[in-house]
Amino acid sequence: QAELGKPQRNCYTLPGFDFSYGLYTHRTDGGVPEAIGHWNTVKPRTALVQKMPRDFITMNRGALKAGYTTAHEFNLYYKAKDIRRKDDEYSRFKRCPPKVPADFTYGITARPCTPLFVLLQHKYKELWMEQQRALTAAQRIEKKKKDKVCETRTTFLRKHPVPAKEESFWHLPRLEKV
Numbered sequence: 001q002a003e004l005g006k007p008q009r010n011c012y013t014l015p016g017f018d019f020s021y022g023l024y025t026h027r028t029d030g031g032v033p034e035a036i037g038h039w040n041t042v043k044p045r046t047a048l049v050q051k052m053p054r055d056f057i058t059m060n061r062g063a064l065k066a067g068y069t070t071a072h073e074f075n076l077y078y079k080a081k082d083i084r085r086k087d088d089e090y091s092r093f094k095r096c097p098p099k100v101p102a103d104f105t106y107g108i109t110a111r112p113c114t115p116l117f118v119l120l121q122h123k124y125k126e127l128w129m130e131q132q133r134a135l136t137a138a139q140r141i142e143k144k145k146k147d148k149v150c151e152t153r154t155t156f157l158r159k160h161p162v163p164a165k166e167e168s169f170w171h172l173p174r175l176e177k178v
Contacts, residue, residue: 052084059083 063077118124149155 052087055083055085
């Protein structure tokens, strides 16, 4: 029961000072004396002999030389003569590393450092200003091309009037051929 006039406790009483928390594991080694006395070495594993993949190129060549042509005959030949790939052609350790020059460096080359006098002389600002001037000049030329009025027949005739016809005196039509 709860004590009168006091809130109920929501915790447990802790064990004494001689109590150790966690799980106790028995030591498998003898500590420092046993380590000094002898070495426990790991036994090397025996390499598992893996079955090399079939060499179908050699088996197909042999089946053709034997005169087999159908898929059923090829399957019977595969079962009779199971040829596997050679160990050295499949191994990645036996392959030679690629031939590279002695002074070859992998990766991307570093950007050359900016000379200090270029920064002190404000060369980047001057280059930018030149680019801006060239850009504005190009824009001005484009604007002039756009502002040019297209010529119509009327404006063309105003600039280049048609030459006036020479006035000839009137003649009677019957006298024209004379």
